[in-house]
Amino acid sequence: MPNAMILVDYETFYRAREANTRPWPHQHDAPDHRAYLNGLYAPDIEVLGGLSARLACGYRTILRNAYANFKMFDWINNRPFHFLSTAPGLLTEAGFAPQAVHCYKRNEHRNAADIALVVDAMETACSATPIERAVLVVGDSDYLALIRALRSRGIEVFVVGMRDCTSNLLKTAADRFFWFEELAGATHPAVAA
Numbered sequence: 001m002p003n004a005m006i007l008v009d010y011e012t013f014y015r016a017r018e019a020n021t022r023p024w025p026h027q028h029d030a031p032d033h034r035a036y037l038n039g040l041y042a043p044d045i046e047v048l049g050g051l052s053a054r055l056a057c058g059y060r061t062i063l064r065n066a067y068a069n070f071k072m073f074d075w076i077n078n079r080p081f082h083f084l085s086t087a088p089g090l091l092t093e094a095g096f097a098p099q100a101v102h103c104y105k106r107n108e109h110r111n112a113a114d115i116a117l118v119v120d121a122m123e124t125a126c127s128a129t130p131i132e133r134a135v136l137v138v139g140d141s142d143y144l145a146l147i148r149a150l151r152s153r154g155i156e157v158f159v160v161g162m163r164d165c166t167s168n169l170l171k172t173a174a175d176r177f178f179w180f181e182e183l184a185g186a187t188h189p190a191v192a193a
Contacts, residue, residue: 002132004059005124006052008096010068011113012139013180014084016165017044042090047184048137049094055135055158055178062131063124066096067113069103111142118146131155137180141167147174 052064070084088098099120101112117138125131134150136143137160147157147170159174161167163181171177 001060002058003062003129004056004133004135005063005121005131006056006061006065006096006135006137007063007117007121008048008052008066008137009113009117009139009143010066010087010091010098010137011072011084012165013044013048013137013162014041014068014087016139016162017041017180041087044184045087045090045094045096048180049096051160051178051180051183052135052137053095054183055160056133059133062129063120064096065099065117065120066091067099067101067117069101069112070098071100071102114138114140114142118143121146122149125150125153125155133158135160136174137161138170139166141169144169144173151175 053061066087068084068087070088072084088100091098099116101116103112117136121134121136125134132154133156135158136147139161143159144167147159150157151173156175157173158176158178159170160178160180160183161170163179
């Protein structure tokens with residue numbers, strides 16, 4: 001059976017879905033309970049797990065990671081709101097291995113998830129285990145070099161992007177490109193909004 005890897009830039013994925021489908025809590029809401037957080041992205045993670053499995057159908061998935069700084073926060077009512085705090089448990093339930101990236105100073109985490117994802121992708125692509133397909137859930141053009149490097153090694157690259165948050169360059173660089181919202185709509189209509 002051929003091998004595949006599935007890698008998700010979950011920080012970018014969450015922010016894109018938030019921008020396209022969810023109102024951010026208002027200052028007076030100050031949500032900080034797990035039920036609120038789980039309700040925000042549990043449906044997306046469930047669909048993401050199913051979609052990635054579908055795109056790797058017929059392949060043995062040897063790496064299935066989701067990358068984010070799960071301690072990221074925004075300020076609401078002068079309190080930190082850790083909006084990704086429950087994601088690791090949900091990602092694990094969906095079959096992903098959460099890969100925590102860290103920022104060492106406030107607002108200096110830019111590209112930390114990107115770099116960790118790229119390192120894992122290239123280490124896996126260059127390992128003794130042959131990889132035939134890579135499914136990348138990413139959005140920004142920083143991943144062009146990775147897509148090209150994987151394709152130059154004969155790896156078929158599928159990219160799943162989010163509307164209004166995905167570089168057009170990724171669409172043409174990948175072997176196949178999919179909109180998350182379209183794939184999700186076929187699976188779970190409530191998530192496609």
